[in-house]
Amino acid sequence: MSEAAVPVVTLPATLIGRVDLSRLVREVESVDNDFEVQKVRDHKAADGLSIPMMSRSLSDFLELNKIDITDPQARMTLKHQLGVMKDKSPTIRMVFASEPEPQSVQQLVAWIRQEIHPGALLTIGLQPGIIGGVYMRTPNHVHDFTVRTLLAGKRDLIRSELEAVLKQPPVQPAPVHQPVEATA
Amino acid sequence: MTVYWLAFILVSLFVILGGFAWIIIELRRGGPPGKGKKSVNDLDKAYSDIATEDVDHLFNKEFREELRNRGRLRFEKIIDENAMFLKQDLDLTISQLNEYMKQEISKNLDSEFAAYAKAMSDAQQLALATLQRTAADVEEQRLALARALETSVAQREASLIKVYEDNMAKIIEHYVLQALGEQFDMKTQLPYIIKQMEENKQAISEDMRA
Numbered sequence: 034m035s036e037a038a039v040p041v042v043t044l045p046a047t048l049i050g051r052v053d054l055s056r057l058v059r060e061v062e063s064v065d066n067d068f069e070v071q072k073v074r075d076h077k078a079a080d081g082l083s084i085p086m087m088s089r090s091l092s093d094f095l096e097l098n099k100i101d102i103t104d105p106q107a108r109m110t111l112k113h114q115l116g117v118m119k120d121k122s123p124t125i126r127m128v129f130a131s132e133p134e135p136q137s138v139q140q141l142v143a144w145i146r147q148e149i150h151p152g153a154l155l156t157i158g159l160q161p162g163i164i165g166g167v168y169m170r171t172p173n174h175v176h177d178f179t180v181r182t183l184l185a186g187k188r189d190l191i192r193s194e195l196e197a198v199l200k201q202p203p204v205q206p207a208p209v210h211q212p213v214e215a216t217a
Numbered sequence: 218m219t220v221y222w223l224a225f226i227l228v229s230l231f232v233i234l235g236g237f238a239w240i241i242i243e244l245r246r247g248g249p250p251g252k253g254k255k256s257v258n259d260l261d262k263a264y265s266d267i268a269t270e271d272v273d274h275l276f277n278k279e280f281r282e283e284l285r286n287r288g289r290l291r292f293e294k295i296i297d298e299n300a301m302f303l304k305q306d307l308d309l310t311i312s313q314l315n316e317y318m319k320q321e322i323s324k325n326l327d328s329e330f331a332a333y334a335k336a337m338s339d340a341q342q343l344a345l346a347t348l349q350r351t352a353a354d355v356e357e358q359r360l361a362l363a364r365a366l367e368t369s370v371a372q373r374e375a376s377l378i379k380v381y382e383d384n385m386a387k388i389i390e391h392y393v394l395q396a397l398g399e400q401f402d403m404k405t406q407l408p409y410i411i412k413q414m415e416e417n418k419q420a421i422s423e424d425m426r427a
């Protein structure tokens with residue numbers, strides 16, 4: 034899979050994974066079908082077609098990529114590109130300790146698409162045993178950024194701290210001064 | 218003084234008896250045999266009278282006083298001489314006795330001191346040897362105890378450290394797991410996650426673009 038094979042369209046941050054992309058593809062096809070029905074049934078011109086109700090994801094996607102959905106050529110290209118992306122976009126599986134907030138996931142997706150790959154998709158998993166951080170699996174590698182692994186890697190630090198404490202000389206308690214009783 | 222008086226009386230008696238004996242001897246040897254025929258009783262009486270008269274004449278008061286004085290002086294002289302001799306003997310004896318006593322005492326003291334010193338030296342040597350042996354035993358026991366303690370402490374320390382090494386990290390990790398299990402907020406983790414991905418961005422990018 035090469036970057037050149039994946040069409041360059043900007044995916045919105047609300048589109049996270051392959052399921053969302055499939056849903057987007059289906060919605061684009063549905064919109065395209067609706068336009069085709071309008072054109073066949075009502076014999077409307079392209080500029081006279083009524084735009085059907087679209088989801089927020091599709092609206093954001095179209096606005097972000099500045100695509101005219103009423104243009105049949107643009108729809109065809111979009112369907113093709115989305116189909117290719119659906120099949121070939123790299124997917125990253127990210128496992129968290131708890132259910133992440135959508136805003137956080139969107140931030141992560143935005144960062145990944147900006148810094149690593151513009152067509153990257155995410156699948157989210159849960160594993161409470163990792164405590165925190167993320168267990169990330171790319172197509173060929175695994176990147177363990179979990180707190181559990183971090184703690185396991187810091188065991189020597191605990192041992193060294195304990196040894197340092199054990200090697201310290203015992204602290205002598207300060208002498209307690211007994212108050213001198215006043216003599217009559 | 219009683220002794221002096223007794224000696225003086227005895228001497229006077231001897232002198233008087235001697236005088237009587239001399240008179241009797243002279244009368245038997247020098248008297249004229251034919252001067253008259255008198256009875257023995259008369260003769261005895263006459264001799265007795267003569268003797269009494271002579272005695273009275275010879276041993277009159279001055280003579281007796283003279284004899285007494287002479288006897289006293291003689292007796293005092295003898296007594297003084299004897300006393301002097303006795304004193305000299307006594308002084309000599311005392312000095313010899315003192316010297317003898319001194320020598321005997323010194324000898325006995327020297328022998329006793331030598332025996333005491335030897336006994337003290339033996340006792341000191343014995344006590345010193347005993348103390349040295351005891352000190353050596355105590356030192357050996359102390360070293361053995363120290364070695365045993367060091368070994369025990371080292372084993373105990375190694376055991377504790379091993380237990381710590383084996384379990385402490387797991388215990389702390391388990392504690393952190395239980396304490397923080399689901400308390401981490403995703404928003405607080407996000408900077409850490411992005412930082413980790415930023416550090417591994419090159420590898421992730423290469424993997425994604427491969």
